[in-house]
Amino acid sequence: RGEIRFENVRFGYDADRPILNGIDLVVAPGSKLAIVGPSGAGKSTIARLLFRFYDVTGGRILVDGQDIAKARQETLRAAIGIVPQDTVLFNDTIGYNIAYGREGASEAEIREAAKGAAIHSFIESLSEGYATRVGERGLKLSGGEKQRVAVARALLKDPPILILDEATSALDSRTEAEIQATLERAEQGRTTIVIAHRLSTIVDADEIVVLDHGRIAERGSHAALLEQG
Ligand code: ADP
Ligand code: ADP
Numbered sequence: 001r002g003e004i005r006f007e008n009v010r011f012g013y014d015a016d017r018p019i020l021n022g023i024d025l026v027v028a029p030g031s032k033l034a035i036v037g038p039s040g041a042g043k044s045t046i047a048r049l050l051f052r053f054y055d056v057t058g059g060r061i062l063v064d065g066q067d068i069a070k071a072r073q074e075t076l077r078a079a080i081g082i083v084p085q086d087t088v089l090f091n092d093t094i095g096y097n098i099a100y101g102r103e104g105a106s107e108a109e110i111r112e113a114a115k116g117a118a119i120h121s122f123i124e125s126l127s128e129g130y131a132t133r134v135g136e137r138g139l140k141l142s143g144g145e146k147q148r149v150a151v152a153r154a155l156l157k158d159p160p161i162l163i164l165d166e167a168t169s170a171l172d173s174r175t176e177a178e179i180q181a182t183l184e185r186a187e188q189g190r191t192t193i194v195i196a197h198r199l200s201t202i203v204d205a206d207e208i209v210v211l212d213h214g215r216i217a218e219r220g221s222h223a224a225l226l227e228q229g
Contacts, residue, residue: 003027004063006059010057020046021215028206032192032206033206033208036202036210036211038197038212050080055069078159081154081157081159082162091134091136092134097134097149098130098152111130116152117149117151119151144179147179148182151179160191161190161192163192166197169196207221208220
């Protein structure tokens with residue numbers, strides 16, 4: 001479970017301005033693909049299409065052989081966890097924030113996800129636990145704690161696919177290293193797509209693609225790409 005295939009995928013937010021110009025990708029179950037490239041290249045757009053925030057304008061995206069345009073949205077989203085760069089939390093409880101988008105998650109699932117994100121103990125130490133309100137009118141969480149809530153949200157329902165969209169790039173280097181370690185554990189046994197802008201952060205990827213102006217400019221292993229410079 002967790003095979004991803006992009007076949008000649010084309011997309012533009014506006015009809016007259018193409019953003020992705022024919023993307024072909026195959027990510028084998030359990031493997032890790034890294035997408036690098038300059039800002040504006042279309043990296044996050046790839047993640048948004050996979051999660052069906054938008055529909056492709058040409059080509060198709062298959063998950064486990066099924067065209068996602070024909071899948072039930074709920075089924076697709078339960079199979080994919082996304083961690084964005086900046087997580088904005090709702091003025092509600094920590095439990096609500098972890099379960100956001102996954103209505104019907106059980107308390108046991110929420111706790112498991114929080115454990116996977118290494119934030120369960122912190123939450124348990126709060127006097128109101130998972131019922132603690134966060135955000136402007138509640139407990140202020142640090143940037144790292146917010147990202148851990150996002151990781152827990154992504155891990156809910158134990159998805160076979162994980163997308164990390166510059167998940168740690170807004171953090172200070174120490175917090176980044178801590179959350180990176182948590183993410184490395186979370187990646188085990190899942191198909192992972194990591195979006196990054198530096199080659200140095202993705203040494204363990206099975207394949208790296210360099211995206212430029214909505215096209216794949218280079219692809220290969222980390223070593224091969226470093227050699228080319
Ligand atoms: P990257 O992640 O590589 O920085 P993005 O995928 O975020 O690039 O964006 C690719 C291009 O699409 C950029 O030119 C950006 O301005 C544009 N873009 C992103 N989101 C939207 C949107 N919601 N509406 C219109 N254009 C967008
Ligand atoms: P960005 O464009 O910065 O990546 P989004 O606004 O697309 O952020 O999503 C923010 C967060 O909300 C992400 O963690 C995403 O996984 C989550 N999210 C949004 N909608 C859903 C949904 N329907 N199901 C699960 N998670 C969702």
